[in-house]
Amino acid sequence: MRPRVVCGIAAAVALFATACGSGGGGGNASVTAQAAPAGGYPVKVADCAGKETVIAKSPARIVTSNAAGLEMLLRLGAGDRVIGTGFPPGKGTLPADLADQGAKVPVLGDKTIPKEKLLGSGADLYVDTFGAMPMMGGGATGPGEEEFAAAGIQHVYLLSTACAGTPKAAKAPRTDLAGIEDDLRRLGAVTGTAARAEELVSGMEQRIGEVRTALAGVPEDKRPGYFVFDFDAGTKQPVAVCGRQVANAVITLAGARNVFADCDADFKTGSWEDVVARNPDWIQLSVRNRGTEEATRKAFDDAEAFLRGFPATKDLKAVQEGHFVRLGSEVTTIAGVRNADAVRQIAAAVHPDLVKNGQ
Template sequence: MWRPVSGAVLTVGLLATACGGGGGGSASPDARGAGPRVSVENCDGEKAAFDSPPGKIVTSNASALEMLLRLGAGPKVIGTGFPPGKGALPAELAGQAADVPVLGRTVIPKEKLLGSGADVYVQTFRPANGTSTGPRPEEFDAAGIKVVELLSTACAAEHPGPQKDLSAVMGDIERLGTLTGTSERADEIVAGMRAKVDAVGERVAAVPEAERPTYFVFDFDAGTKQPSAVCGGQVANAVITLAGARNVFRDCEGTFEKTGWEDVVAENPDWIQLTVRNRGSAEADEKAFDEAERFLTSFPATRGLTAVKKGRFLRIRSERMTTPSVANAETVERIARTLYPDEFQDVR
């Protein structure tokens, strides 16, 4: 399992007057006049600087790839790991994603990554301590590759408290927009996400925190012997919170944690989200959701839960809320519509 780390900050030094590039020392004009100099501060505080927006990018997984495609920076992406499965992306992005070379079906092998010719490697998650087989910092340096980490996931462990909004995800989109010279498009995407989330917030605002329904994410693919808890540091916690629900495991630290069925029973959630990974087709996804629901309705420890007895299930793919994406805002609305149908009667 991946354990995330801290934050990434982007600053841009636009070409300026002879007096220099602005405050903080992280932005300066490009002496050759080639364009804005981009400085990126990663989780550990170290900065990666570019004389101009980099032209060759490798992404660690489909989440970072999708962000870049939405920004219109697809031509800059020369490779990815964990490529999007069939049906994972909207049709307008799927064709572009198919043109991106797959450097690894899972984690990109170190030799392939170092030999990719990339200027920058966008890393969505960091591996848990002691589990990484990827390049060391000095190996990235020798290959001329600079690493950019996503704030919302790679740096989640150092967020102060649980994630309760999508500001970190929106920040990632804005940062990648700055990095690739597509800031205008990034602003448009973020504005759309913010409008959707704000509209939901207005409709559920009248419900006191203590009266909001409790919510358990059942990650079927993580196993049934010992359930996985979505903790407060995960993007999914922000999605659940914004939708007007209370994640039953919001108080556990980090992003994910193994728990026991006795803990789920003790919480007795009002709603249960059935979560599976993309199976490649709507039919295959539904089959997996059916299996997850059958487990809960037949397993002795869970069949008596309030949500199970009342059939209060939501079926949402994992990728739509546990990784940073435009889909996070869409999922906020979907959950809220299910939990508060009366508040959305006037919305189609």
């Protein structure tokens, strides 16, 4: 596993999947599922290295590695088949219409699910956001494919996050949400909810398309510089959102320019000197949902107060001009339907004359 400081977003349980996503192979495998002509089964899905898994029938007992996969399944209408999750969504993390159902899902691990518990869960499908990364606690690793097979568990990935940190992942910065949309389609095909998946993808594309149309006249050199300040990662060393991370796509689609898009990773520990040198026009105060509106607002207030009082950041352009975007980590750095909403919220903040109603 990468050093804990690089995985600062692990401070927010629901966020750890993306911060530490590290796939089990390389390559740029297709993320779309190949279903039978009639739209049923079998369904073929690939991992990060392009190795295919054949899903012969609709899964009845699903375990998810973290909140990202869980939320996707809830939105697809397959939540009643989820029998357990790791890295459960924190209080207030899921949207209100999903919160009650999400809270009923058994928690198999507050962080990564222990290997023995996962293999003994009775699941027939494991939706993996992480890929082949060491489990929490050191040298132990997750189950191998032979162990999954012996337990009767088929193993599929959210490729948009599981592959992002692999050495052979696409080098170019991520600038769209196609990978997240493909993950939704893949899970839709696997769970027999393909029609619902298309509805979700269409909704995302409509919201993003509206922003794209509104910003069509903004030239590249007029995009404001944007920095995601992950307050929950700590303030000693900032954790930069790099080009491979889904947040880079969110920022780009919103008509801004991620000042750390050039680092070839998903996340990278940096220094305040790096931030000062890039002097962003806007800073996102990125905090996890604290469970109540009051507590979350206080976290945003604390993040802003730090930047205003810290000697290295108090003179930054964004700080001096009060150019802060208060937007939760969950909708920015975790793959999901709400990434499209984050695009609009950021665009409404940085281009208020062109994009309205960011909420």
